[in-house]
Amino acid sequence: MKRFTAWRRRPWAGYAVVLAALAAIGAIYAGFTPQNGRAEAAGIAQAQEDLENGRQLYNKNCASCHGQNAEGTKDANGKPLAPSLLGVGAASVDFQVSTGRMPAMNPGAQMPRKRPIPEFDVNIKTDYHDPEQREAAEKKKAQAEKNLADLRAYIASLGGGPAVPTADQVDPDKGDAAVGGKLFRTNCAQCHNFVGSGGALTGGKYAPPLDSDDVTPTQIYEAMLTGPQAMPVFNDTTLTPENKRDIIAYLVKTREEPNPGGNGLGRIGPVSEGLAGWLIGLGLLVLAAMWITAKKPKKLKKS
Amino acid sequence: MSDNKDHSTGGEQQPREEGGAPGRVVGTPSPAAERRLLPEGDTAAPEGAGEELDEQAAKRAERVVASLFVLAFAASVAFIAYYIGWSGRDGGMHGIERARESNLWLGGTMTLAFLAMAVGITIWVRRLMTSQPVVQERHELRADDATRESFAKTFLEGAQESGITKRPLLRRTLLLAAAPLGLAPLVLLRDLGPLPEKRLRHTYWGEAVRRAKAQGKKGVRLVVDGTNKPLKVSDFATPGGMITVVPEGIEEHSEHPLNEIAKAVTILINVPPDKMSPRMRARGWDVNGIVAYSKICTHVGCPAALYEQTTHHILCPCHQSTFDATDAAKVVFGPAARPLPQLPLAEEDGYLVATGDFPEPIGPSFWERG
Numbered sequence: 001m002k003r004f005t006a007w008r009r010r011p012w013a014g015y016a017v018v019l020a021a022l023a024a025i026g027a028i029y030a031g032f033t034p035q036n037g038r039a040e041a042a043g044i045a046q047a048q049e050d051l052e053n054g055r056q057l058y059n060k061n062c063a064s065c066h067g068q069n070a071e072g073t074k075d076a077n078g079k080p081l082a083p084s085l086l087g088v089g090a091a092s093v094d095f096q097v098s099t100g101r102m103p104a105m106n107p108g109a110q111m112p113r114k115r116p117i118p119e120f121d122v123n124i125k126t127d128y129h130d131p132e133q134r135e136a137a138e139k140k141k142a143q144a145e146k147n148l149a150d151l152r153a154y155i156a157s158l159g160g161g162p163a164v165p166t167a168d169q170v171d172p173d174k175g176d177a178a179v180g181g182k183l184f185r186t187n188c189a190q191c192h193n194f195v196g197s198g199g200a201l202t203g204g205k206y207a208p209p210l211d212s213d214d215v216t217p218t219q220i221y222e223a224m225l226t227g228p229q230a231m232p233v234f235n236d237t238t239l240t241p242e243n244k245r246d247i248i249a250y251l252v253k254t255r256e257e258p259n260p261g262g263n264g265l266g267r268i269g270p271v272s273e274g275l276a277g278w279l280i281g282l283g284l285l286v287l288a289a290m291w292i293t294a295k296k297p298k299k300l301k302k303s
Numbered sequence: 304m305s306d307n308k309d310h311s312t313g314g315e316q317q318p319r320e321e322g323g324a325p326g327r328v329v330g331t332p333s334p335a336a337e338r339r340l341l342p343e344g345d346t347a348a349p350e351g352a353g354e355e356l357d358e359q360a361a362k363r364a365e366r367v368v369a370s371l372f373v374l375a376f377a378a379s380v381a382f383i384a385y386y387i388g389w390s391g392r393d394g395g396m397h398g399i400e401r402a403r404e405s406n407l408w409l410g411g412t413m414t415l416a417f418l419a420m421a422v423g424i425t426i427w428v429r430r431l432m433t434s435q436p437v438v439q440e441r442h443e444l445r446a447d448d449a450t451r452e453s454f455a456k457t458f459l460e461g462a463q464e465s466g467i468t469k470r471p472l473l474r475r476t477l478l479l480a481a482a483p484l485g486l487a488p489l490v491l492l493r494d495l496g497p498l499p500e501k502r503l504r505h506t507y508w509g510e511a512v513r514r515a516k517a518q519g520k521k522g523v524r525l526v527v528d529g530t531n532k533p534l535k536v537s538d539f540a541t542p543g544g545m546i547t548v549v550p551e552g553i554e555e556h557s558e559h560p561l562n563e564i565a566k567a568v569t570i571l572i573n574v575p576p577d578k579m580s581p582r583m584r585a586r587g588w589d590v591n592g593i594v595a596y597s598k599i600c601t602h603v604g605c606p607a608a609l610y611e612q613t614t615h616h617i618l619c620p621c622h623q624s625t626f627d628a629t630d631a632a633k634v635v636f637g638p639a640a641r642p643l644p645q646l647p648l649a650e651e652d653g654y655l656v657a658t659g660d661f662p663e664p665i666g667p668s669f670w671e672r673g
Contacts, residue, residue, distance in 0.1 A: 182529040186547040186568075190608040190620060201611060202618055202625060202636075230611035232545030232572070237538035239546070243530060258403070292425050 047153075050146075054154025057119065057147055061103045070158050081107070088226065089161020090152035095222035097148060098122065109204030110229055120148050123214070162225050162236075169241050170217035175249025183239065184247050191231075195254045195267045205230050211255055211267070217248045356433065364430035371423035378416035385412060503669055506597075507563040508646060509660030511550035522649055522656035524551040525571060525595070528564070534571070535653045536590055543612035544573040547598065550657065566665060568598045569646055570608050571655075572628050574615055580630040588647040590655060595646035596632050599666040600624055602639040617643065640668070 007013065058070070065082035067073050072084035085093075096102035100114040115121065122144045128134040152164065168174070185194055191207035193199050198209035210220065221244050227233030234244070265273050385408050446454075467474050511523040524533045525548040533551060548571045549564055557563040576584075576592035588594070600607035600619040607619035610628065616635065617626040624637030632643035644661035664672055 179529065183527075186528045187545070187608075190606060199620065201609060202614070202616060202623075205611065207609075227543050227612055230613045232610050232612045233541045233543040234546065235539075235541040235544060238527065238534065238541075238544060240530075240532070292428075294429075 050150045051154055051157060053147070054150035054152070054157075057151045058154055061117070061119070065104070070155065085155055086159035087161045088155065088159075090156040090164050091162040091222040092226040092228070093152045093155045094148065094164050095219055095226060095228055097151065098216075099219055101228070110206060113208055116144075118144075120144055120151075122148060162222075165218060165221045165225075165241070165244075169245060170221045170248055171245065172217055172249040172252035175242075175245035175247070177246065177249040177253045179243070180246030180248065180250030183243055184250050187234070187239075188247070193267070196251050197267050201230060207231070210251055213255065217252065220248050220251060221245075356431070361431055364426060368423045368427050368431070371419045371426070375416045375419035375423065378412045378419060382409060382412040382416065385409060499669070499671075503666075503672075504664045505660055506665060507553050507557055507567040508550050508569075508657055511552060511556075512657060512659055514552070514556070515656070520656070521651040522658040524651075525549075525569075525648075525655045525657060526551045528568065534655050536593065536650050536655055537653065539571065539573055539593055539655065540591075542573055542575055542592070544571075545608075545610045545612070546571050547608065548595065566599070568606070569595050570598050570610065570617070571595050572610055572617075574629050578615065578629045583629070583631045586631065586645070588645055590648050590650050593648060593655065594628065595648055595657070596626070596628070596643040597646070597661055597665040599643075600639060601641040601643060601665075602637070602667060604667045607643065 059068075062070075062085075065073060066085050067082075070085035073081045075081050096111075097116060097120050100116040101111040103117060104111045105114075116123075118140075122141060124137055124141055124144070126134060126137040126141055128137060155161075156163070184192075184196075188196075191199055191201065192210055193207075196210035198211075199207050201207060209215075223231060224234040224239065224244055224247070225236065236244075239247070265276060385405075389405075389408070462468060508523070515521075515523040526533050528547040528549045531551075531554070534546070534548065539546070548569050549567055553563055553567060554560045572594050574592050574594060576589070579589070579592065583589070583594075596617065598606050598608050600621065602619065602622055602624050605619050605621035607617055607624065607626065609618035609620055610616070611618070615628045617628055617632065618624070619626075619637065619639070622638050624639035625635045626632040626639070626643050627635050631645055634640070634642060641663075644663050644665050646661055647658045649656055649658045
């Protein structure tokens, strides 16, 4: 002990301790590193598994129209039945599947928005009182979210393409609704109506309404980015991500605006509202006039 | 009533004599005697109708009317009570916050009051009032011959006495004096506003291109309407893209920016170059399939910008005029008579530029367009 104390007092003792500590840290790090490598390997394996899950979901739900290799299909006359999915990106998959447009049930002028199929339905009810039921619903929801993510990853792995926007990119509170309103009115309102009530196009196609709460900011962003169906594309170099966030802010904040005149009739515009007012109001007035002037002889008193 | 008898509805009967009005008609008899509005033998009401009432029914109707009047009373009282007691609550009379609620209640109670009164009165008239049938004969509109003759005589006499027929100099100078006054509205109407001159023929693109060329450039840059971001060719390379553009500097340099933007507004579309018609390719106004058309419909000037990237059609929402973006905006459907004017585009330093104004006047036809 005495010897150790004397050794401790030597001038180089401090350096020795630092060196020893560094050596110890190095040893511990070296001990852990192989384990990290194993974790990474496990992650790659997991990613492979996810991609495989995505591929299986694709084969089950999408391949019948879009082809085994997502190359798209054509009918006997060479007219495209379903487009190629190479390079459409995760954003397009997320939009089409989360709005329920894909998988499509039957071909038509346009795929309508509907409830997603159960495998991808991420909006199922989970607030059950019964804990068992709630747990089952939450598990189902997590699985649906995973399925959607895996399918996105699988399609993105085939040919890249635009990614799903981050939560920050679609936060309506961070957008400028005034700029968004201007951009919306010059580029979107012609089809979607100035408050996003939707409108008709040619040949049975239509611009869907954007004014209900189930149209999420992420879906609006993805639609602008990818141009689903007849909608034109607004890429990030034309309308920057900030511009897109402004448009989302305008749409979301317009939904919250009260209707000072009572029922807004879907905000179809002053001319159409006036027409409805005229038809209903005048109809009632005509009925009242007919009632007031209708001939109804009074009964004779029986003698 | 005698002449109403024994008439079938056939056309063989003779016109009735002049002045042979039916004995008892309520309302206006038809001027064409052989075509009657009322069916054969219709008398407006049975003899003695409406003079007496069924007492039991009358009592019921009376109670209904009275209760409607009481309802109207209650509604008017509620109106006053709400006006005094509630609408002024929390922050002054009819605060803006409560405008909807106070409008609803004030309007609702007042409507109820007036409506209940009106319905009550109508039921009163229909169910309770007795009315004697009243006959009122209607006379010929045409004055009799003696009156017409005497009027014509008086008129001619007046003309004679005034001397207007005897002194043509006076007559003609009077007409001369009145003529310029008749023409005055033409001059006055023309001065109601400035003439359009050449303004309808050109848009701000022309001036902007001139300005750019004076600075030695090829053309004016296209900027996004709303953000004023100049567009590069590479920015707009995604097939199926669409955006609304205006010439750079339109807000700073023009005298009335809103008027100028309203005319110069243009849609930029990216169509696949292989889909473009030979005619359009020969024109060479596109940059790798990026084309620009006036947004103003050539029919009546609505903004035609409903671009479908699947069919490459541009639809106008007002009257469904449809233009083909791959064929120089040719009209494929609807009432528009001319294609949308196309803006000549080129590339300069990587940016999209316009090298000239629209080659023809944009928008709907106008008088002097030719």
